[in-house]
Amino acid sequence: MVALETDRLLLRPWRVEETAVQRDLWAERDPRVPPHRRIDAGGHPTLAELEESIRTGQPSSSIGLLALERRAEGDVIGYCGLIESDRGAAGEAELAFELLRRHRGQGYATEASRAVMDWARSSGHERLWATVWDWNTASRRVLAKLGFTEIVNVKGD
Ligand SMILES: CC(C)(COP(=O)(O)OP(=O)(O)OC[C@H]1O[C@@H](n2cnc3c(N)ncnc32)[C@H](O)[C@@H]1OP(=O)(O)O)[C@@H](O)C(=O)NCCC(=O)NCCS
Incomplete structure (x- = not known):
């Protein structure tokens, strides 16, 4: 089981009692997010x-999407982690993150991502990907702060 610590966060697998947080993340998604993710x-x-997906879905071979627990408050505010990518070379992973709206704008996604990237580096990953829509200014800003290089996909998919 992977668990990572930052100044303010504990990144660790989801627990079934936190299912409502996942449902809130789904419910709060921007209408521009593709329908299959709403x-x-x-x-x-x-x-x-x-x-059921929390109960059965914890990956063992990689970090997956870890719950972000605030260390001081003990509540879960979103997730950050790695998912399989269909970009780049085989086996390269994609960074993903999402926070409940009320906890955005406080640097949590950047802080959590740095811990995930440190983990990736020490686990032998040489390159990570991230996919972001043009309109997603906050996510693009986080990726810029983390040092990601932009590649524009002219097909728009
Ligand atoms: C993307 C997301 C995870 C960012 O989380 P966060 O904890 O608020 O991110 P941070 O606080 O670390 O950084 C956000 C940055 O974006 C900036 N930002 C946020 N909204 C912005 C906007 N509308 N216009 C310009 N900048 C914006 C913030 O000012 C901050 O930059 P700064 O540190 O230079 O001031 C959050 O907005 C979210 O959950 N969005 C929905 C899910 C999502 O889009 N996930 C990524 C899919 S690719």
């Missing part, structure tokens, strides 16, 4: 479905 008209994914 709650659909039938209310899916439901709390039960998300709980």
Whole structure:
């Protein structure tokens, strides 16, 4: 099990009792996010479905998407971690992060990402990817602060 610490955060696997936080993250997503990543008209994914994915979905071979627990408050405010990428060479991973709206703008995504990138470096990763829509100014700013290099995809996918 991977757990990482920063000044303000503990990054560690999700617990089933935190399913509601995941549902809130889904519910708060910008309408410009593709539909398959938003709650659909039938209310899916439901709390039960998300709980099941926490129960069964912890990857063992990589870091996955870790819950961000604030060390002082003990609450979970979002996630940060690595997912499989279809870009670059085989096995290269993609950095991903998302915070509940009320906790944005306080440097948490940048702080968490730095810990994930340190972990990646020490685990032998040579390059990480991140995919971001043009309109996502906050995410683009985080990636710039982290030192990512922009590659424009002219196809827009
Ligand atoms: C992207 C996200 C994780 C950033 O989290 P965060 O903890 O607020 O990020 P940080 O505080 O570390 O940094 C945000 C930076 O963006 C800037 N920013 C935020 N909104 C902005 C806006 N609308 N215009 C310009 N800059 C903006 C902040 O000022 C800050 O930069 P600064 O440190 O130079 O002032 C958060 O906005 C989020 O959850 N968004 C929805 C999910 C998402 O887009 N995930 C990434 C998918 S690619």
